[in-house]
Amino acid sequence: MLQNVDAYSVLNSIKIIIFLNVILHKNLIIFDLLIASNELELDELVEHLQTHFINNNASWLRLNFSQVYRTSYQVKNFKIIRNFCNNIITKYPNTIFESKNFHSLPKDALISILKQDDLQLEEGRIWEYVIEWGKAKNPTLLINLNEWTSNNFLSLKETLKGCLPHIGYFSISGEHVVEKIYPYQQLLEHQLFSDINIKFITPTKPISSIVLPPRKILNTTLPTRITQIPLPSNIITNEHALEISSWIDKKRITL
Structure with a gap:
């Protein structure tokens, strides 16, 4: 009986992982479509896809923050996503400053961050x-x-x-x-x-x-480094956890 329960749990876990991987892969496809739409000068579609991402796939944007932020400055029409990223950096500057890709940040992006008078740093x-x-x-x-x-x-x-x-x-x-x-x-x-x-x-x-003028610091004590929270699961990745978290957040909003 115990073996059947374990097998059932493993099977459910596999189904969840496959489902989450499909979703994460879908997000990457949509982001690539966004880039392609810009190259084809489909401005209305570019604006729509950016809004769609922020409203429905913000967790993926955060998870792939460095890549998304860099791309938003390489592509002129990604203003909506660029503003979304700037708002995150203003509140949580370590998102970019402590990133392993910080040194590859474009100069104009760095200047834009420095201009923020409410940068919490x-x-x-x-x-x-x-x-x-x-x-x-x-x-x-x-x-x-x-x-x-x-x-x-x-x-x-x-x-x-x-x-x-x-x-x-x-x-x-x-x-x-x-x-x-x-x-x-x-x-x-x-x-x-x-x-x-x-x-x-x-x-x-x-x-x-x-x-x-001094920056508008909201917190008197500012964090100096991002703390990585270890996941208890060996099969659920950070990507999966973040996607599940976004579902929970949406559920709370609708309750």
């Missing part, structure tokens, strides 16, 4: 991520900064051109300025670096640099 961390991204784009740079030449700093500065103006330097604590900004001071214009020093030495003295 401390300014010192933003600076570190920007430096990390720039150094990844220059793999020949030495690890030890003391061994860098002026040309090394110039190369990194050129890579980060367009990114640096969107960092709120004057929202970074004095301690972090010393720890994080000073080692890379050659990346900054002389006047800006001078004003950063003046701001912490004589706060009331006028400065000529543009002072960006």
